[in-house]
Amino acid sequence: MFRRLLIANRGEIAIRVGRTAREMGIRCIGVYSEADRAALHRAAMDETVLIGGPLPVDSYLNIDHVLRAAEEARVDAVHPGYGFLSENPAFATRCAEAGLVFVGPPPDAMALSGDKIAARKSMAGEGVAVTRGVDQPLRSLDEARIVASEVGYPVLFKATAGGGGIGMSRVDRPAELTAAFESARSVALANFGNPDLLLEKYLRRARHVEVQVLLDSRDAVGFVERECSVQRRHQKLVEETPSPAVTRSLRSRLIDTAVRGLRAIGYRNAGTVEFLLHDGRFTFNEVNARLQVEHPITEMVTGVDLVRQQIRIAAGEGLEVSQSELRRHGHAIECRVNAEDPIRNFLPSPGRIVGYREPTGPGVRVDSGVAAGSLVPPYYDPLMAKLVVHAPNRRQAIEHMRRNIDAFEVRGVHTNLPFHRALLRRSEFVQGNLWTTMVADLRIAARLRSRGPWEERFAAIAAAFVASGRAARGPTFPLERPLVTRWSSAGRKERLSGGGHAVSPRRRW
Numbered sequence: 416m417f418r419r420l421l422i423a424n425r426g427e428i429a430i431r432v433g434r435t436a437r438e439m440g441i442r443c444i445g446v447y448s449e450a451d452r453a454a455l456h457r458a459a460m461d462e463t464v465l466i467g468g469p470l471p472v473d474s475y476l477n478i479d480h481v482l483r484a485a486e487e488a489r490v491d492a493v494h495p496g497y498g499f500l501s502e503n504p505a506f507a508t509r510c511a512e513a514g515l516v517f518v519g520p521p522p523d524a525m526a527l528s529g530d531k532i533a534a535r536k537s538m539a540g541e542g543v544a545v546t547r548g549v550d551q552p553l554r555s556l557d558e559a560r561i562v563a564s565e566v567g568y569p570v571l572f573k574a575t576a577g578g579g580g581i582g583m584s585r586v587d588r589p590a591e592l593t594a595a596f597e598s599a600r601s602v603a604l605a606n607f608g609n610p611d612l613l614l615e616k617y618l619r620r621a622r623h624v625e626v627q628v629l630l631d632s633r634d635a636v637g638f639v640e641r642e643c644s645v646q647r648r649h650q651k652l653v654e655e656t657p658s659p660a661v662t663r664s665l666r667s668r669l670i671d672t673a674v675r676g677l678r679a680i681g682y683r684n685a686g687t688v689e690f691l692l693h694d695g696r697f698t699f700n701e702v703n704a705r706l707q708v709e710h711p712i713t714e715m716v717t718g719v720d721l722v723r724q725q726i727r728i729a730a731g732e733g734l735e736v737s738q739s740e741l742r743r744h745g746h747a748i749e750c751r752v753n754a755e756d757p758i759r760n761f762l763p764s765p766g767r768i769v770g771y772r773e774p775t776g777p778g779v780r781v782d783s784g785v786a787a788g789s790l791v792p793p794y795y796d797p798l799m800a801k802l803v804v805h806a807p808n809r810r811q812a813i814e815h816m817r818r819n820i821d822a823f824e825v826r827g828v829h830t831n832l833p834f835h836r837a838l839l840r841r842s843e844f845v846q847g848n849l850w851t852t853m854v855a856d857l858r859i860a861a862r863l864r865s866r867g868p869w870e871e872r873f874a875a876i877a878a879a880f881v882a883s884g885r886a887a888r889g890p891t892f893p894l895e896r897p898l899v900t901r902w903s904s905a906g907r908k909e910r911l912s913g914g915g916h917a918v919s920p921r922r923r924w
Contacts (some may be wrong), residue, residue: 416730417441417491417516422460423481424496426784427800428706429456432494435722437461444488446481448474450792455784464488469794475499476608478506482513492516492729494722498796501705502529502576518729520704524682528702531575532613538676538699545699546691548615556596562614563592569617572596573701574603574610580649581606585617620850621693623651623700624658626673627713629721629736630683631728636736637670638713639743643689644849645838647761652831652854653838654709655748656716659809659847660692669697677702684728685710685721708801711782712747715805746812747805750820754797756829757860765793770826774819778805791828799825809847813839833863 419442422429433443433456445460450469457463464484467474474480476499485493493515495501501519504526510517519525527533532552535545549562552575563570563586572595574582582603584595596612604610623646627638642658643651661669673688676699687707689700710721719736727733755761771787783800785791791799804819806812817839823832837859838844854860 416732417726419444419488419490419492420518420726421446421481421485421488421490421493421515422496423475423493424499424501425451425454425456425475425795426798427456427782428496428498428708428784430459430784431782432496432722433459435720436494436726439723439726441726444484444490446475446484448794450790450794453788453790455786455789462488469792471499471606471794472608475795478503478509481506482509482515485510485513485515490515492518492726494518494726495705497705497708502703504529516729518684518725520682520684520686524680525704527680528677528682528686529576529704531573531577531701534702535613535699537680541676541679543672543676543699544696546615546618549613551613552611553596553614556593559596559612559614560589560592563589566614566616569619571615571617572599572612573615574599574607575613576607576609576611577603580646580651582612583649618691618693618698620852621691622658622660622849623689623851624661624669624692624697625687625689625703625707626669627707627710627721628673628677628682628686628688629724629728629734630674630677630686631733632683634734634737635674635678636734636738636741637674638717638719638741640666640669641707641709641712642849643709644851645844645854646851647854647860649851651709651751653748653750653835654712655746655809655812656712657743657746660849665697672699685725708751708798709749711780711801711803712749715747715780715803716743716745717741718744745805745807746809747803748812748816749801749803750816750835751798751831752800752802752823752825752835753831754791754799754828755831757831757834758863759829761831761834761860762829763793763797764829765791765797766828767791768799768825768827770824772822772824773800774802774822776819778815779803779819780805799830813845834860837863 420436421444422432429445436443442461445456445463446466447457447463448467448469466480466484467477493510500506504522507517507522507525527537532550536550539545547566553559569587572584582599584599586592586595599612600610623643624640626640629636639657640661641654641656643654645653677686685706687703690697691700754764756764768785768789773781780803781800785799804812804815806815820835
């Protein structure tokens with residue numbers, strides 16, 4: 416087993432990988448950018464190494480800087496988490512050349528599965544149905560026009576090297592094609608260093624369902640599917656397992672297809688095969704050659720630590736679970752808690768968190784990368800935490816999630832918690848009637864009310880003043896939660912939260 420592991424990521428996934436690695440007796444070395452000097456994931460590591468400036472291209476996406484940190488820290492292996500370099504075959508190859516074990520698939524398999532066009536061809540070769548589209552990178556706008564005309568609108572641009580919904584752009588009519596093409600190329604180049612795009616037919620009211628697979632040199636295990644249809648601009652917001660739309664026979668076919676497809680390309684370690692369910696059938700969407708953001712819901716219903724299995728496979732020790740031994744218990748739901756304002760079209764909300772309280776209790780798990788006093792920088796994904804609940808069935812899981820959403824408190828930045836509250840009470844969600852554009856089609860975010868009672872607005876403004884005052888004096892992480900007061904209807908001053916410095920509205924204004 417490895418002695419020292421470099422975790423080439425930040426935020427909640429760096430903390431989550433480090434937690435399992437340290438339980439396995441592995442010393443964890445983290446990396447951080449200039450923007451993350453006071454980040455919570457640094458405190459969760461045994462050691463940390465500065466790898467560059469705040470922009471991802473200067474730090475978390477810079478292969479030379481990451482490998483230099485690995486050399487300085489004398490590590491045996493590198494875990495990439497998700498995002499950043501996790502699906503970059505060149506990074507996996509460079510790790511091998513430096514004598515480091517990459518905790519993920521082999522570079523060749525990653526190149527096949529991580530490249531959307533190569534994955535389409537591979538799956539089609541195995542007899543798996545794929546969505547209509549082009550099987551080579553688009554060379555020009557004129558070529559995109561021709562393909563879109565042949566496939567029929569609406570169509571979808573995808574970054575061939577992308578993931579997480581980044582670089583996708585839907586086009587409903589020919590007049591929108593030019594702007595969408597240029598925008599998708601720009602986003603793909605900025606996030607993945609590769610501007611290549613493919614084009615597919617866009618399927619209306621399809622469901623997004625995926626299968627988690629673990630493979631070592633001998634065995635493979637396919638897990639019960641995850642439903643990931645609740646999305647905003649192709650970014651997942653809520654995930655659950657199992658899917659309310661998948662029958663036992665369909666589940667068996669999905670798992671068999673996913674395992675067979677990954678085995679065919681010589682894949683090893685953790686991978687996820689995504690499908691679109693529509694018109695009573697499923698078609699292949701793409702392969703995610705990494706650990707998924709939503710992996711906790713799979714862990715909650717099976718009891719299998721996916722990160723532990725990843726590390727064991729990379730170390731040559733093999734899987735600890737077989738397909739015949741795998742059991743599913745109950746239902747799990749995950750809500751992503753992002754620093755963004757759903758009332759303002761999910762506008763990112765960077766800033767300092769001045770109050771933070773996570774829900775706790777049986778069947779509750781929070782994977783978080785922030786605390787009171789943490790700074791949410793503007794340079795990275797706005798994901799702050801993942802709230803996961805587990806219950807005996809879907810109805811109870813929804814009720815459990817509602818209670819814990821209400822108990823989750825974040826002050827100082829806007830969050831999408833109001834969106835989750837609204838979604839969990841929609842009849843479509845409760846009945847399991849989900850599709851990938853339901854958030855926009857039902858205008859769930861647009862129907863949210865403004866901030867709420869004046870007392871809540873007052874508390875948020877006071878908290879923001881505390882944050883700005885402390886920020887001006889420089890970072891003081893970790894900060895205590897501020898004391899915020901309000902006036903009751905009886906004319907008495909009431910305390911809303913404790914610890915830290917008192918806020919007197921009369922003194923402030």
